Amino acid sequence: MRNLVVGGRSKSGGDESDEGTAGGRRLKTRSFWKELPILVGIALVLALVIKTFFVQAFSIPSGSMQNTLQPGDRVLVDKFTPWFGSEPQRGEVVVFHDPGGWLPEKAEEPNAVQRVLSFVGLIPSADEKDLIKRVIAVGGDTVECSGNGPVKVNGKAVDEPFIHPGNTPCGDEPFGPVKVPKGRLWVMGDHRQDSQDSRYHQDQPGGGTIDEDQVIGRAFVVAWPVNRWDPLPVER
Incomplete structure (x- = not known):
């Protein structure tokens, strides 16, 4: 036994x-x-996959989106839903690549460590050639603004409670009517008097509009600093 x-x-x-x-x-x-x-290595690969296909962090460099976003805020951008054919909609805050000539040349290049960390998405993007604005009109829309406003899309006044206090809907740059081509977007900052947006680039290719393909994704939450954590709803 x-x-x-x-x-x-x-x-x-x-x-x-x-x-x-x-x-x-x-x-x-x-x-x-x-x-x-x-x-x-596994953590870096996972971070790279998440940044490439799902969510990416971006830092707000200026006051063009005040008071919705403040300089220094970090926002998270949804890169996932466009994979299923979702297109930018009116009222969304989107991050997009510079169409060309919207931003000055970068004054300072990120160092090697910043490049690596931003490449895998562990810190906000080091690419200063990205912008953040709100979608005002989409392909097929006619958008305009004169005098003290309001902004009109397809002849109807747009309610814009997010505009920076003291600003007028047109800022200092009335425009339109502009027919937005299919597949393109008319974008503006919430701080109308401090935003070099579609209004100021009508003499460039696209007539001030941006290609939907240049959109990286929709900013859906302020993630940092902690005391400013807040979702970014779509204002239609």
């Missing part, structure tokens, strides 16, 4: 140590320091 082992000693009195053993042999444990590079 086979003896039972209890507490490392068989009932027959024989010593059989089971501490750290399997079949009488000590199990070898992998060193933490050997596993660390693997864990870091």
Whole structure:
């Protein structure tokens, strides 16, 4: 009959140590320091996948979206839903690539560490050629604004409670009527008197509109600083 082992000693009195053993042999444990590079590599790959396909952080550099967004705010941008054919809608706050000539040349290049961390999405993008504005009109719309406003889309006045206090809907730049081409967007900042948006680029290709393909995604939440955490609803 086979003896039972209890507490490392068989009932027959024989010593059989089971501490750290399997079949009488000590199990070898992998060193933490050997596993660390693997864990870091997995974390970086996951961060890169999330940043590429799902969510990316962006830093607000200016006051063009006040008071909705303040300089230094960090927003999270949804890059996932466009994969399912979702298109930008009126009232959404979107991040998009500079169509060309909207931004001055970068004054300072990010260092190597900043480039790596922003590449995998661990810090806001180091690419200063991205802008954030609100979609006012989409392809097929006719948009205009004269005098003290309001902004009109397809002849109807747009309710814009998000405009910076003291600003007029047109700011200092009345425009239109402008027929927005299909597949393009008319965008404006909430701080109308401090935003170089579609109004100021009507002499460029696209007539001040941007291509939907240049849109990175919709900003859906202010993630940082903590005391300013707030979702960004779509204002229609």
